[in-house]
Structure formats: structure tokens, C-alpha cells
Amino acid sequence: MIGKVTRGWNVYGLIRYLMGPGSTEQSAHTDQHVFATWDSRPEVHQPEQLGTDRFDIGALVAALRAPAALAGVPKRRPREDGWPGTVSRVPKGPVWQCSLRNHPDDPLLTDEQWAEVVADVLHRTGIAERDDPGGCRWIAIRHAPDHVHIAAVLVRQDTGELVHPHRNYDFRRVKEACNAAEERYRLTSTGAADRTATPRPTRAELEKASRLHAAGKRQADVAIRIRLRRQVSSAAAAARNWDEFLEYLALANATVRVRQGHHGRILGYSVTDASDPACRTASGDPLYFAGGKLGPDLTYSKLMSRWKSVETAVPASVQVIVDEVVLPARERMRHRGPLNKTEFGQEAMQGIAHATGDMLLALVVVADADRVPLLIDAWETYARAGRVPEQILLRRWAAVSRDLRTAANQLIRAGMRNPARQRATPGQFIALLIAVAALVAEIAAWHEAHQRHVAARHAWATHGVLDQIVPVQANRLEPPALAPPMAATNLRRELTKRPSAGVHSSRQSAFPTSGRSR
Numbered sequence: 001m002i003g004k005v006t007r008g009w010n011v012y013g014l015i016r017y018l019m020g021p022g023s024t025e026q027s028a029h030t031d032q033h034v035f036a037t038w039d040s041r042p043e044v045h046q047p048e049q050l051g052t053d054r055f056d057i058g059a060l061v062a063a064l065r066a067p068a069a070l071a072g073v074p075k076r077r078p079r080e081d082g083w084p085g086t087v088s089r090v091p092k093g094p095v096w097q098c099s100l101r102n103h104p105d106d107p108l109l110t111d112e113q114w115a116e117v118v119a120d121v122l123h124r125t126g127i128a129e130r131d132d133p134g135g136c137r138w139i140a141i142r143h144a145p146d147h148v149h150i151a152a153v154l155v156r157q158d159t160g161e162l163v164h165p166h167r168n169y170d171f172r173r174v175k176e177a178c179n180a181a182e183e184r185y186r187l188t189s190t191g192a193a194d195r196t197a198t199p200r201p202t203r204a205e206l207e208k209a210s211r212l213h214a215a216g217k218r219q220a221d222v223a224i225r226i227r228l229r230r231q232v233s234s235a236a237a238a239a240r241n242w243d244e245f246l247e248y249l250a251l252a253n254a255t256v257r258v259r260q261g262h263h264g265r266i267l268g269y270s271v272t273d274a275s276d277p278a279c280r281t282a283s284g285d286p287l288y289f290a291g292g293k294l295g296p297d298l299t300y301s302k303l304m305s306r307w308k309s310v311e312t313a314v315p316a317s318v319q320v321i322v323d324e325v326v327l328p329a330r331e332r333m334r335h336r337g338p339l340n341k342t343e344f345g346q347e348a349m350q351g352i353a354h355a356t357g358d359m360l361l362a363l364v365v366v367a368d369a370d371r372v373p374l375l376i377d378a379w380e381t382y383a384r385a386g387r388v389p390e391q392i393l394l395r396r397w398a399a400v401s402r403d404l405r406t407a408a409n410q411l412i413r414a415g416m417r418n419p420a421r422q423r424a425t426p427g428q429f430i431a432l433l434i435a436v437a438a439l440v441a442e443i444a445a446w447h448e449a450h451q452r453h454v455a456a457r458h459a460w461a462t463h464g465v466l467d468q469i470v471p472v473q474a475n476r477l478e479p480p481a482l483a484p485p486m487a488a489t490n491l492r493r494e495l496t497k498r499p500s501a502g503v504h505s506s507r508q509s510a511f512p513t514s515g516r517s518r
Helices: 011-018 058-070 111-125 170-185 203-214 224-238 242-251 300-307 318-335 346-366 369-386 399-417 426-449 453-475 486-494
Strands: 002-008 033-037 048-051 054-056 095-101 136-142 147-156 255-260 266-272
Touching: 002 011, 002 170, 011 058, 011 095, 011 136, 011 147, 033 111, 058 136, 058 147, 095 111, 095 170, 111 136, 111 147, 111 170, 203 224, 224 242, 224 266, 224 346, 224 369, 224 399, 242 300, 266 300, 318 346, 318 399, 318 426, 346 369, 346 399, 346 426, 369 426, 369 453, 426 453
Parallel strands: none
Antiparallel strands: 002 095, 033 136, 048 054, 095 147, 136 147, 255 266
């Protein structure tokens, strides 16, 4: 179950849309009705139907907004010139809207079951807690089989005071309620609000990319947020410090704007690409994206933590990296326990999981051009499986994870500084691909054993993409190169076998969609 929270001012416009026909043919509304209200009398507040998809919502809106009207809250957003200070100081609107949607494969919930979910959402967010008759007024509307909408006016009925659910991190509380509903009704499991998800491009960004591509102004219809994320992630994986990071971004034609505090201390950064028309506003001004808006592990502080795990070492060949770095990391994940007293237990596993993301990017660098799209797909799909819940990155790194990240850093640096040079023979590429695929499979099993089902699904999906490349790539090799090292040959036999996770989920699963833009 997915929940999305928005804020606004015009409650009449919101109710008119929810009870109306819908905006497009694909999102047409059917059987629009109010199934839950603040006073537990939805049948009283159901608007009278005037015709097809036409309802008299005046009485419903007036009742819903009555406490706000008594408190003097304006109906519409104040004008910029009528509010003291800048436009950014205009407060958020008092209308709170939350949509809740189930997976298409989930069983259909009844109105009574949806009402329980809605009550839990409002209780957790503090908008209308249970046994609080003076809470905010709200209604729940259903106009489709698989999703509902909650509309609330954030003014208490008893005191007329404004309620501020965002101070209680309402989006996280909504996610907690969704996870509880998944457990209660055995719905498709979605990830917790653990800050590991990759920010998705907005609909406006996707439509803008498609529009510019259709007009011939861009070579691809990839959203600008995805394109900048790839550039920043590649630069972060290749760099070893802040100055090198800026250098690699400059090579990618990206412009960086640094935000500094007192005494020149760096607080953050944002990037743009002036050569991309999708990265400009309608007036031609550059559109900047902060690092945290591209990925939770791309903020300035997280980058500094990442680079602490990269060591300067003598460049090694691809075969040495396979035999002495990737395979030992895979064996460490297989045993899933500390090798000695100096290691950090589960932190070593988490470090390997995150560094594997850089090794997947290294595969992109050493691969042939025709295999790059699939490998980029695998790299982007894996991202959530490599992040630590709530923490994103570790504060200290075990030796095995430092070795893995350092090896990936060497491959990526060599490829970005000299793209034309052949960096691996076909046999070496297959050996590295098979070893990394086996490592990803162990990481997926480790996530399953710790009940992190969404991270496990991302890792298994990545493993599936890598497994598709192995036979295709092998068939293109000449006979002498078809004999990979013995260790990689043994791993190839195990690619179709899932490691034992110890604990498996009995709930439904939904594999993540492809990381590529369609």
C-alpha cells in the first residue's frame, strides 16, 4: 500500500475533483461515494447526485470547512503581495489530502476495511486521534476499486487551532499505517519509510523529457533527475575526495553550486547541466538539483563518509580483483558472521552491500557498449539494496568492504579518465560479471534473513538482470576466451541456485520496475 500526502487551500476544488469524472480516460472515476467521516455518519454527508458524475457538494464542503470558517482561515492561498515577507513565507494550506493505493494484485478491500485504514492514518498523524471528538473534520472518498482519498481541514473543532501534522513527519506516519494495513490484510509488502528509497522523477520532469525528445531537442527521453543522478553517482564512485568529485563532474559537463556556511564551511551542493534543455526553466534559468534530491547517499556529508572507505592502492588487474576482492567478499556474505574479533559484525555485511553498488558501476565501465544499458538497469535497480535503513551509510568500514570499494574505484577511475582504452578482455569481463552476480545473490539472501524484503527484491531483480547477460556475452566470445578462471566457472554453476536465506517471506512480492526510462 502506497500513501501520498499533499497540501492545499481550496477544499471545494479538491472535493469537486474527487467526486467528479476524473482527469483522463485512464483515471476515470466510478461509483464515487463518501464511506467514512469525522462523525461516523457517511450516509448523511453523501452528496446528492445531480447527473452522471455530477454531485451537489456545497453542503459537504460547508460542513467540512465550518471550524476553519469560524477561525477566520482564508479559503484560498493569500496573494504574494498581501503577505508579509517573501512568498516562501506563506504558510502551507489548511487542506490535507492523502491518497492510499493498493497493488493491482491485492485483494479488494471493503469500505469497512478501508475505513479502519483511514482511521489509523488520521490517528498516527495526529489529525483526528481516536477518542478525540474535538479533532479535525475529515472525510474519505472512494472512486476506484484499489484506492481511496482522505480530505481533512487542519483546524480543531473545539479550539479553532491549526494542526500541523508535518511537524510529526506525517508522511512517515502514513507509511507506518500502510505497513500495518499490509500485515493486517496480507497485502503486497512495500518498503518501510527507512530513507533508503531513491527519489523518483516527478510527472512534470518525465513529461518534459518526453516532450523535448519528441521535438528533437534531446537525444533520449530520460528524465533530468535520472540523468544527473547517474552523473553524480559516477563522479562519487570515481573520486576519492571533494576536489576530485568536482573534477569528474566538470568532465561530465555538470555545473556545481556549493552552499557554504560561516567561515567557509561547506553545507551542501546542487548540480545542473546547462547543455541540457530539460535542466532549464521556462525563462531559461538553470534548474539545480541538490545531492539529497538525487539520492539519499549523495549528500555532502554522505559523500565524505563514503570516501573514508576508499584507500590508495597499486592498480590491480581485473582478474586479481575477481580472485582477491570479489570472491572473498562473496564468501564473507555466505558465512554471514564476523571472521575475527576486529571486524564489526553486521556492519561488515552492510559495508559489502553498499560497496557492491560501486562494483556494479565498475561493470558498466568495463563492459562493451551494447551491454551498457542492461548493466545500468542492474546498477540502478540495486541501489536500495545497498543502503543502510535510516542511516544510509556506515560510520566505519570493515577491511573487506574497503577492499571492495577501492577495487571498484580503480576500475571506474581508469574508465572515466581514458574511455577509449580496453580495460578487460572478454574472459575477464565474464569472470567479474559472474563473481559480482554471485555476490549480489548472497546479499539478497542476507536481506531476506533479516526480514528486509524490499531490499531483497531489489537485489534479486539485479541478480536476474546480470544472469541474462552472462550467456549472451559468452556466446559472443571466441573459443580461446571461453575458459574463465576455475573460481568463476564454479560460480557460474551456482548462478541459478538461490542461497539459503534462513527466513523467507510468505507474503506476496512485487519486483521493482526497471531502472531504465521507457
